[in-house]
Amino acid sequence: METLGKVAALPAAVGTQPHKRPRPRVIRSLQTQVRRVLFDTPLNAVVTVLTATAIAIVGFYVVRWAFLDSAWVASSPAGCAKAQGACWAVIVKNWQGILFGNYPAEQRWRPEVMLGVFGAALVFTIAVNVRNFRLTLGVWLVSLVVFVLLMRGGVFGLQTIESDRWGGIPITIFVFLCSVTLGFPLAIVLAVARTGRLVSARTISVFLIEVLRPVPLIAVLFCTDLLLPMALPNALDPGKLGRVIICMGVFYACYQAEVIRAGLQAIPHGQIEASRALGLGPLQIIRLVTLPQALRLTVPATVNLLVVALKDTSLIVTVGLFDFAATATAAFSGNEWRPFSNEVYIVVALVYLLMTLTLTWLGHSLERRLAKNA
Amino acid sequence: MNLGGMNRAQTGRLIAEAAVLIGLACLVVATGYSIRESLVSRNIATGFGFLAQDTGWDVSAALLAHSPRDTYARTFLIGLLNTLALSLATIIVATVLGVLIALVRQLQNPLLSWLIGGYVTILRNVPLIVQIFFWYGATQGLPNTRKAFELSGGVFLSNRGLYLPSVKLGWPEYAMLAVLVVSIVISLIWRHRPRRLASGLALVAVAVWLVGPALFDLPPLAVDWPRRAGLNFAGGMSLQPELVAVLTALVVYNTAFIAEIVRTGVQSVPLGQIQAAQNIGLRQSRIFYKIILPQAVRVMVLPLINQYSNITKATALAMVVGFTDLFSVSVTSINHTGQALEIVLLMTMLYFAINATISLVGNTYAYFDRRRWKR
Structure with missing residues (x-):
């Protein structure tokens, strides 16, 4: 089969490494290709047929449930009861509550604008392809400041709305961005302290990381929410949202610190000795030599952790904040839409999927660009 | 600066250590004081004495027997x-x-x-x-229990x-499981002959357990299947x-x-x-x-x-x-x-x-x- 295809074009020899030359690209007809990869052996043919049948059957039921038999518009659940399939009316009817939670209805334009601001920041990030890292970082930090000003109000003649009425997608994004913004510098400090020569700093870092990592985040969140007000004087208490952000930030930092530490330990010791011979001080060595390389090395692991952090924002519902998963639950619980909870969760899952996949994709493009520059 | 014959880097490190420790001490003292204040003001007991007291509330489901009278x-x-x-x-x-x-x-x-x-x-x-x-x-x-799905009989x-059907393990089961665990441990630690010996042993144990009830008059495995009983199910485990x-x-x-x-x-x-x-x-x-x-x-x-x-x-x-x-x-x-x-x-x-x-x-x-x- 290999010889049947036509050799399209031999790429020009690449530099001086003939063994690294890519294989010649072979153009085959679609039919040949399908036969080659899906039906080359009897076993493979059987597997193909079985898989295709399974996909067809499940796909048929899914399409029938989700599209053909579904109800999109119904003023009450009774309207949905007639439809055999999904009841998307629960989303259509409650979408504002699902997206923005308890935010006062006449002020809904504020979270809507906020989603637009986050969207614009994301488009900007994609447009510059994280090429100008400082500018990208600045844009996101500005978006956080805008978030607090716009959502809370009290300035520019905006009505003040306290954080306990915020909810939905904006709060999920806000908590994620804040905890990462807080956690990443802390992670660097912890990692440097753990690999450094200061015994006291190393002990504190090891203690914090090793105590927090075995405990579930949900338990850490609960404990912080409970103990932080006790440990801080009332004047310093940052409020529930602040406590959650501090907790998620520190928790994220403990995991991120271990990743950065692995990166720091991967730097050959000779580089540190060379820098010392050049007369650099310990902090200069970290800032100029080891840390930049360690951060580059750990981009893939960091992207994984960021996805975990984004998913973990869904846990803040357990301390009574209304993140996206919670406002979605509120859309049907305690009213007659109860039987249609799964339609809501499918939409919630799709939105989370969109967010995490965007994040992963951004991380991969950063990885590719770094690999190209290296 | 030269303290007691130390060079500059050593002095710097010493000062940094001291700064970290003093900072930590301040944090611990302040937090401890604040926590004590709030404990006193809320009149909360301290210590682990509560572990011996009865809870007064019950848990929803557990492996062990449970009641509100538990400590x-x-x-x-x-x-x-x-x-x-x-x-x-x-x-x-x-x-x-x-x-x-x-x-x-x-x-x-x-x-x-x-x-x-x-x-x-x-x-x-x-x-x-x-x-x-x-x-x-x-x-x-x-669906409710009366219209429950029946998956492959008994489930x-x-x-x-x-x-689900539940099993009551008798001594033959425990013996077989013990042999299995021992042989797994052996084959994880050693290779070659001990490992081959261990897997042979495991096979023999399973075989004896399988044919045991028929040949050697060992007690067979006791399986309790769930049955419909009135509005609910009896037997098995849920x-x-x-x-x-x-x-x-x-x-x-x-x-x-x-x-x-x-x-x-x-x-x-x-x-x-x-x-x-x-x-x-x-x-x-x-x-x-x-x-x-x-x-x-x-x-x-x-x-x-x-x-x-x-x-x-x-x-x-x-x-x-x-x-x-x-x-x-x-x-x-x-x-x-x-x-x-x-x-x-x-x-x-x-x-x-x-x-x-x-x-x-x-x-x-x-x-x-x-x-x-x-x-």
């Missing part, structure tokens, strides 16, 4: 055992399914790989808590939970819907992660080795067992252990649908006694112990593995 110590034990049981069940089922999925993917069929890849991507990227809510909603939508699924939902979500979610870990392990074996094995005429199955598997396992063990530790932590999410585990017992205890500090400390130490045990197992394996490969 806090026993209730914590119940919670701990539930967490361990849920983790263990998830670990076993998710590992088996994950390995199966990864192996099926080895068939190299693009359509199947695409399907599995889609499954893995979707499940890994949706938060576990959303998946738990989803499955809980699904169990609420199940029933309704909105009251899952009804899993409450909360547990069914949490277990399903945990298994489905972690299966995706484990499948990915196993796939990475299998892919880590260089293609050249497989081609070499094909060239010397090894069968596909032998290549898998002799060349791919032993090397893949070495790559897989550490990520797997990490995932197992994640699973034990993730079981704390079971609380959101009302399953009793270590975390939910802690929360309820704090609400009833107000002794947050002590209970948080106890809970943290228990989770710490669970995870320390898991990493101990992992490190022990890594130790023997290194020793085995050195020879």
